[in-house]
Amino acid sequence: MPRQRLAPGEWGKITVTETGPGKFTASTYVRDEDGERRKASRSGVSAEDARRNLQRHLKVRTTPLSDSVVNDRTTLAELFELWLASKSNLKRQSQHQYRQAWKRNGAKKLGALRIRELPTSRAERHLAAVAARSASNAKTLRVVLVGMFAMAVRFDVVAVNPIRETSRAPGKRSKVRALTPAEFAQVRRAVREFRDQERRNGPKPGRQLPEFVDVLVSTGCRPNEILSLRWSDVDLLADPPTMTVSGTMVDHGAIEGEALHRQDERKGDAPDHTVILPRLAVEALTTLFGSAADPDAPVFTNRDGGWMSLANLRRSLRAALPEELRWVTPRSFRPTVATVVRDHLSPADAQAQLSHAKLATTERHYLERKTVGPDARTALDRYAEGK
Structure with a gap:
């Protein structure tokens, strides 16, 4: 036989x-x-x-892959470079962020290991050590490692991704807080006083800060989307007047070796987003329009007429606000707009205003939570009466 x-x-x-x-x-x-x-x-x-x-x-044991790009002799340092090179659709600022995360928290401790030499237990200990210093750094490193080992799985070097079973870095999700009308009035007053203060020498601080705040609170757009506006994106004579966001600003250092510049795509390659402008935004943009000549010129400009950095406006806002409003940042106006639209219209309208693909994103991260229950007296009275 x-x-x-x-x-x-x-x-x-x-x-x-x-x-x-x-x-x-x-x-x-x-x-x-x-x-x-x-x-x-x-x-x-x-x-x-x-x-x-x-x-x-x-x-x-898995089948030897000696001729493969990724095999059981590949080190994690080599795997990182192969994985990052494979992410051709990743924006350059994200590539820079991942490279910095690996350089700071992965390369020295893990880079010399081969793929099979990082089991879940060892990865768990390393990520916990990084999280003890910075939860955000641990979160980014985990994203990198998950992607790297997903590539190793695709090349049959390991059967399962050992990083997926590691604990996520504990992070305290900040409570969504919207400015009240009184707080917003106080913010507007503070930024105008800051801009109009007398100075003996040097340029006036916060030159366009009041208009920036007014447009933020009138649209709910991201701060760097507002700063990417060109005059060709604004139509103040339309009925109703509109503004179309089609890009975002990439700040100094977000991409290694590159200065502040406009990126011609929105976050996540989202489509262009048009919003109808209320009176406050129209007035603010009309004030800025006086110095505009080129339709492709920036709406918000630095002293030389070029693109404005969010870091500069964030610094001016922090200096302008009183102590009790120091929690307010340029990002605070987005949840404020979402909450106002939700309260006066609906959650779905708030989602549309912020241009989110999913309502869950708006509800989880941008809507201030309601804590007032419905008027349920009739139902509860009937229950108490045995009905």
Whole structure:
């Protein structure tokens, strides 16, 4: 009767030979997933030790991929470069962010390890150590490692992604807070007083800060989207007047070696977003329009007429506000607009105003939570009466 052929993944009889003083080698033939029959062996200090080592190896063995770009000899430093190079659709600022995360928290501690030398337990300990210093850094590094090991899985170097089972860095989600009408009035008053203060020398601080705040609170757009506006994006004579966001600003240092510049796509490659402008925004933009000549010129400009950096406006806003309003940043106006639109129209209208693809995003991150229950007196009275 002919010998039955091994199925892919099966191995034959294990034999153990003494190969030296106190050294034994166990070996067998394995039929790998590609159908090829290969010899596998492991050593130990005794025959039983060698046999156990070989059995452990056979349980996790994958088909050797010596000709593959990624194989079991690839180090994590090499894997990172291969993974990042494969992300051709990733924006350059995201690539820079991932490279910095790997350089700061991954390369020195993990880079020399081979792919199979980072099990879940070791990755868990490393991510926990990073999280103890910075939860946000641990979160970014975990994203990088998940992507790297997903690539290793696709090349059959490991069967499962060991990073997916690691704990996510604990992060306290900040409470959504919208400015009340009284607080907003106070903010407007403070930024105007800051701009109009007398100075003996130098340029006036916060030159366009009041108009920036008025447009933010009138639209709910992201601060860097507002700063990317060109006059060709604004139509103040339309009925109703509109503004179309089609890009975003990329600040100094977000991409290594590049200065502040306009990116001609929105966050997440979202489509252009048009909003109808209320009176406050129309008045603010009309004030700025007096110095505009070129339709492709920026709406908000630095002293030289070029693009304005959000860092400069954020610094001016912080300096302008009194202590009790120091929690307000340029990002505070987006949840404020969402909450106002939700309260006067609906959650779906708030989603549309902010241009979110999913209502859940608006509700989770941008709507101030309501804490007033409905008028349920009739129902509860009937229940108490046994009805």
